[in-house]
Amino acid sequence: MNGLSASHQVAPPDSVQHLSFRVRDARYALPIELVREIIEYGQVTTVPMMPGFIHGVINLRGNVVPVLDLAARFGFELTQAGKRTCIVIIELNLDEQQQRIGLVVDAVDAVLDIEPGEVEQAPPFGAGIRTDFIAGMARDNGGFTIIIDVRRVLSLDDIRQLSLAQQAS
Template sequence: MQQQMSQHVSAGDARGDSVTQFLTFVSNGEVYGVSILNIREIVSYGNITRVPMMPDFVAGVINLRGSVVPVVDLALRFAQEPAARTKRSSVVILDVMYEDEEMEIGITVDVVNEVLDIRASEVEPAPSFGTKIRTDFISGMGKVDNQLLVLLNIETILSVEELSAISER
């Protein structure tokens, strides 16, 4: 998949308009996108073990092939009502940088949709107001078929420093 991504970007750069692939998914009825470069894998929503003294939006941890991976409930992180889990619910495992190390963190989503190619020229800056989530959680707005797709800033949403500070309160 990484090689495909490189080919897309290279072809786009030759025309001066790079292409990035985004995984799209639904959380609480809203469609969001995340760059596939941040995604490690997608797993079925399963047994999540709650951890005491964590913020409400930290759903808990999962065992992923012997590794303990923290999982954030995306709807709760966005200060929304928790979504009902269905058989289509998933956990998207993302790579997040923390103190020069890559760390895996999962986010719960209602439904995983598809991967879209979005050109740099089709991405608008994040709006300064009028969104259902904090504006610093948004990296931009992608134009797809005459509609706007909220592109998430995973580094801010899953900021390990912020999550640690919140859990220490």
């Protein structure tokens, strides 16, 4: 045998890997290339004068990382940490600087291979969140997974607030 196990799956050549997770009862995903790590929900230090959807900051190996609650950003109540609640650490290139941001999610599900043909445009209604936050809807056996547009979820104003949160701690 060539060293690969028979169960090893190879992603279709045009597919893009996404991390799927849950916020409330909906399934969401974002491109895996943005994800740096997934950590257990732990001690988050609140920072005064921040918008309600910013939980605060965490110390990640000596670096201050702002933490945003996706549920609150989507218009739901703040997340109450449970057994599966975790923080997805993403990295974005903002103003020619790498910015790490933590996203609080209810649970992480899996890494999905999503082919472009499986993605539909966001409907103008009914997704439960602002349609400008949605990059597309991926069809699968269980219905749809909402692919979020992280740059829209984090508007420039929000990014400035996150920078302030980092500096304040």
